Amino acid sequence: MEDVIIIGGSFAGLAAALQLGRARRKVTVLDTGRPRNRFAGHSHGMLGHDHKPPLDILAEAREQLTRYPAIRLVNARAESLSGTIDDFRVVTDDNESLSARRLILSYGVVDQMPDVPGYAEGWGRSIIPCPYCDGFEVAGQHWGFVWSGPQSMNQVRLFHDWTDTLTVLADGHDIPSDVRADLARRGIPVVDGRMAGIAHHGDHGAAVMLDTGSKVSVDILFAHPLNKPSASLHEALGLATVDTPLGIVLKVDERRETSMPGIYAAGDITNPTLPSVTTATWQGAMAGIFAQQSMLV
Numbered sequence: 001m002e003d004v005i006i007i008g009g010s011f012a013g014l015a016a017a018l019q020l021g022r023a024r025r026k027v028t029v030l031d032t033g034r035p036r037n038r039f040a041g042h043s044h045g046m047l048g049h050d051h052k053p054p055l056d057i058l059a060e061a062r063e064q065l066t067r068y069p070a071i072r073l074v075n076a077r078a079e080s081l082s083g084t085i086d087d088f089r090v091v092t093d094d095n096e097s098l099s100a101r102r103l104i105l106s107y108g109v110v111d112q113m114p115d116v117p118g119y120a121e122g123w124g125r126s127i128i129p130c131p132y133c134d135g136f137e138v139a140g141q142h143w144g145f146v147w148s149g150p151q152s153m154n155q156v157r158l159f160h161d162w163t164d165t166l167t168v169l170a171d172g173h174d175i176p177s178d179v180r181a182d183l184a185r186r187g188i189p190v191v192d193g194r195m196a197g198i199a200h201h202g203d204h205g206a207a208v209m210l211d212t213g214s215k216v217s218v219d220i221l222f223a224h225p226l227n228k229p230s231a232s233l234h235e236a237l238g239l240a241t242v243d244t245p246l247g248i249v250l251k252v253d254e255r256r257e258t259s260m261p262g263i264y265a266a267g268d269i270t271n272p273t274l275p276s277v278t279t280a281t282w283q284g285a286m287a288g289i290f291a292q293q294s295m296l297v
Contacts, residue, residue, distance in 0.1 A: 001027050001100060001101065002026045002027060002098060002099065002100040002101070003020065003025040003026045003027060003065045003100065003101055003102065003225070003292075003295060004016075004020055004026075004027045004028075004100055004102045004103070004104060004288075004291050004292075005027070005028050005029075005088065005090050005098055005099070005100040005102075005103055005104075006027060006029045006030070006089070006103075006104040006106060007028065007030050007040060007078045007079075007081075007103065007104070007105050007106065007107050007231070007233065008029075008030070008031060008105065008106035008107035008108055008230075008267065008269075009029045009030065009031025009033075009034065009062075009073060009106075009269065010031070010058065010106065010108060010280070011035075011036040011039050011058070011061075011267065011277050011281045011284065012106040012108075012266040012267030012268075012280040012281065012283055012287070013029055013031065013104065013106035013107075013266075013267070013284060013286030014029065014058070014062065014065065014283045014284065015266075015280070015282075015283075015285045015288065016066075016104050016106065016264075016266060016284040016285065016287045016288030016291070017029050017065060017071050017288065018061075018065060018068075018071075018285070019288035019289050019292065020070070020071070020286070020288045020292055021065060021068030021070050021071040021284050022068065023292045024070050024152075025292055025295070026070050026072075026259075027070060027071050027072070028072045028073075028074060028098060028100070029071070029072070029073050029074065029077075030074050030077065030078050030090070030092060030129030031073070031074070031075060032075070032077050032129055033074075033075060034230075035055070035058065035108070038054065038055060039044075042054075042290075043057060043133070043277050044125065044132075044133050044134060044136065044137070045132055045133060045276060045277070045278055046276075046277045046278050046281070047278075049121075049277075051170075053287060054277065054281075057277070064281065065120060074092070074199075076092040076093055076094055076231060077092060077093040077098065078090050078091070078092055078093075078107075078231070079091050079092060079093050080236065081103065081233050081236060081237055082236075083099075084260075084261075084262070085101070085102070085260075085261045085262030086101045086262065087099065087101075088100050088101070088102070088103050088262065088263075090103070100113060100293045101262070101295055102263070102264065102294065102295065103262065103263045103264070104263075104264045104265065104266065104287050104288065104291055105233065105234060105250065105258070105263065105264070105265040105269060106265065106266050106267045106268075106269065106280075106284060106287070107229065107230050107231045107269060108229075108230050108267055108268045108269055109228060109229055109230055109247065109249075109268045109269055109275075110227060110228060110229075110230045111123070111129075111225050111227045111229040112226045112228060112247075113225055114195070114225060114228060116195045116196065116197060116198060117196075117197040117198070118197050118198035118199060118200060119195075119198055121198075121200065121250070122198055122200045122206060122221070123167065123193060125200070125204070125222055126198075126200045126201075126202075126204050126205060126206040126220060126221060127198070127221045127222075128220065128221075128222060128223075129222065129223060129224050129225075130275070130276065131158060131159060131161075131162055131222070132276060133276060133277075134220075135159075135161075135162040136162070136262040138162070138163075138204060138219060138220040139162045140163055140164075140165075141162070141165070141204075141219035141220060142165045142166075142167070142218050142219045142220075143159060143162075143165065143166045143167070143218060143219065143220055143221075143222060144166075144167050144169055144206065144208065144216060144220070144222065145162050145166060145167070145168050145169065145219035145220040145221075145222045146169050146171050146195070146221065146222070146223040146224070147168055147169060147170050147171055147173045147224075148171075148173070148224045148245065148246070149245050150225075150245075151172065151245050152168075152224075153179060153182070155184070155222070155224075156168070156183065156188065159222070160186075162168070164187075166188050166203070167189050167191060167216060167218060168183060168188055168189070168190045168191065168192075169191050169193075169195065169208060169210075169216060170190055170191065170193070171190045171193075171194055171195050172194040172273040174192075175190060178288075182238045188189065189269065191210065191214070191216050192210075192212065192213050193210035193212035194210065194211045195208055195209070195210060195211075196209045196211045197208055197209040198221070203221055204219055204220050205217075205218075205220075206218055206219075206220070206221045208221065209283070224246055225246075226246055226247050227246055227247045227268075228247050228248070229247075229249075229250075229269050230269075234250055234258075234265075234269075237260055237263070238260075239251070239258045239259050239260055239263065240258065240259035242272070244272035245272075246272065247272075249268075249269060249270050249271065249272045250265045250269050250270050251270075252264070252265050252266075253263070253272050255276050255286075256270075256283065256286050256287040256290050256291075257294075262294070264287040264290060264291050265287065266280065266283035266284040266286070266287040267280040267283055267284060268280060270283065271283065
């Protein structure tokens, strides 16, 4: 029996494995090799790894973990979970049955691309979600921002630290008159109509065609599509979730433990507000430490 099985081997999962391996706890990491940020050319804001391709950072991390004999990295998908604390069962897609005292869920989320021609093709290059991740590289340029709901006004305020030239695309949302007045006061134009297509010009530069027949050209487009957990394992266990404007996330306490004792979670699957490599790494490390401490006798 393993001490811990970690489901998801991106930044959160590997950070958890590192802490557990250094504590000489037996841990198996199951991963499918499809991290959420694989579309990004570079990862930013992570101390010591700024401006490195995210897949290169992960490859280096996996190589570093090989020095810990208690860590086993497995390229497999977890198909089912069952059991209770100190006796969890995991069955993989190649029918391997594993058991562990604790579980850490770090399988992240997947972004659900809207059915707009050119949207998926530009994701991670000319269409990006996070100013902390990529804002510096496009600072001072003309940004477009796809409105997604009431929370979008906070993003508008945030963007001011990177650019003074911003255009809001309503994309069919009913933006209240008082919010429109606030945007006008800030010198931010609002363009109505739904996105009908996006043409891209290199890594940056997007021309958004609207169903009104007009076109908006920007240097970079910020957008927040809906997302969902990349697996449904938490549903089978009945774990508590939290609804957010962009999708559901797992509910965890201050020790990263879910609503079921012995199951911990970290990374984007728990983080509705500020998904980033740095945040995922910190949360994964904490999940690993707290899972280890829960097994002390």
